[in-house]
Amino acid sequence: MTKAERRALQEAQRAAKAAAKGEGSKAAAAAPGAVSSEITKPNKVVKPSQKKSDGASVAPSEKKGPGGERPPEKERKKDVPHPRMQYDDESRVEKAKRKAVVKQTEARNRVELFRHLPQYEHGSQLPDLESKFFQLDLMHPAVYKVGLQYLYGDVCGGNARCIAMLKAFQEVIKEYSTPPEKTLSRDLTTKINSYVSFFTECRPLSVSMGNAIRFLKSRIANLPLTMSELEAKTTLQLDIDQFINEKIILADKVIVSHAVTKIRDGDVLLTYGSSSAVEMILLHAHELPQKP
Template sequence: MDPVKKTAKELKAERRALQERQRAEKAARAAGNAAVPSKKPASGSGASSTVGSTTATSTTATPLSETSGSTKTTDSKQRHSLTKEINNKEINNKQVDMFSHLEITKGANTGLAPKEIHPAILVLGLQFSEFKICGANARCIAALTAFQKVIQDYKTPEGTTLSRHLPTHLSPQITYLVNARPMSVGMGNAIRHLKWEISTIDIEMSDDEAKKLLCEKIDNFIRDSITVADRVIVEYGLQKIQDGDVILTYARSSVVQQLLLEAHTKGIKFKVIIIDSRPRLEGKKLLNCLVNAGINCTYAFLHAVGFAMRDVSKVFLGAHAFMSNGALYSRVGTAMVAMMAKEKNIPVIICCETYKFTDKVQLDSFVMNEQGNPNDIVNISTTLTPKPGLLSEWLNKPDLKLLNLLYDLTPSKYITTVITEVGMIPCTSVPVILREYK
């Protein structure tokens, strides 16, 4: 028997068993509610005894309702967890073979989280898994801010020191975030920097002083590596924008958005073409921001990039990470935009902070990548009230598989220059920056 069909049958049986269990629990709760009749106090001579019996019934019914409520909550969590587990199994069994080594993000499971996980990390993991916080800079700032709360609430156990025990306390917090969604390169570099700062703390320093110092170090990292770095990148980027330019950008990069807004504030006359793609449609947020600022914008999808390139003078793109071989790792679709611009001899300018540089070398988008939930690309309806489309039953079609890659790799030959806080450099100088500023 075909193992794929057998697995599908097993999953179908599990769903049927889950539905039967839910119906049985619902019938049991209905029977339990019917067994406790509501009594009203009667008027007349027997009023006192009736009131007494009603009071007695009320006192015994209160713990019963509390128990029923807690049982209902527990059952709801178990059903939700079991349904989520079945869905994850179905999706994992329908992976594209070439990308089967990339695990699909399961999302944050707050119900089964270990007790040592801080509430701020639980909330952050849920926001990461649901893509409520997107972008390398936003994710890094949110993670470091959550770690500040963890450090503030931390207490060093007896018989050890903060510099030795705190990294052990942070490890499960980091693991939980990674399980919610794979860590970005910038987050990894920031966490390594935090661990290094912890290791340099004087063991003679009191816990309160050490925690205050660590929180200041985190604030300094956010200020120097992200906030101030973005301001410097914007100042360098203004040198590349002149009156009459038609600038094309893809999706939404926070530093590119700051650059375009600053250029408009300086009085430079230019137009912007925003290229976007499903399923995140991040470019809509950038479009809304630029239009509200009074910038002339055009919005198009990725399949129209060839047509949109006809009038473009420069391409500005953001970055998720830069590899030491000069390759750009960014949201999927970036490579297509850069290659099309190179074909038209249009300069491709990347805005990237140096904390996103990494020693890793990557030659393609297959070995290392992040795979999103395929269900995100199922809905193809453009109406305000989406209706089930042709892909709504894709899990029940054995010959249909969906792939939702989040990133791609752009080779260095398609990139003109990289604007960083240390200056404008060719992308082949990434290893030099890593060596000199590490």
């Protein structure tokens, strides 16, 4: 129901209520003893909360904006369909294919259980990757090497892929030189973005990789303008080492030390996938002395 229809319905209800009230008062005045009954009838005490509720003829969700009308954004939100998974929406899939940096060959033998997900021939995107990135001198050799390791499965696991990516970024920063008439923060961020696009085409980013990328770009953006290029590069390399040690290695150790306290001898554990942290938990729990 649109706003105009709701308003018309409310006006009609108010008019019908007023007409019924007028007819009721006329009938009461014509009936014998109506005056005496009205005098002897005690006045009804209306609570403030009732007045407030009776006066609010419009629901909270239907409040009007400053101009007397609901903002168009809220109207549009009501018409938005229920969100669906990305690969269950054909329009989203086609849009993602158009925005893809490289084209991949659809797999001939598709797994029926995962038919709703994209399935490509293994390694079919390599020639296109080379033509778009490597041969155009847009790709650092360290980044290209790590991307191929993602593509062929030589480096797998969220933490392992994140560390490999950060190590490649360290090589990029080490050999980086600010072009003339450009600033280090903007130019280096642009390069990082292009490398991230390359990694994404090789394999979708893990959660830890996304966090690491945001961390590095934040550090680059917050570099003081008065800092020399050498100092900035050294600072960024140290920041990457600190992120790896604290957010990945040390974090895994803390997770393992806490998780092993939940495992008892004879427990049956169900795992999904091949997480390095879960593997460390199981190995460490196996090495601990059995508890009575």
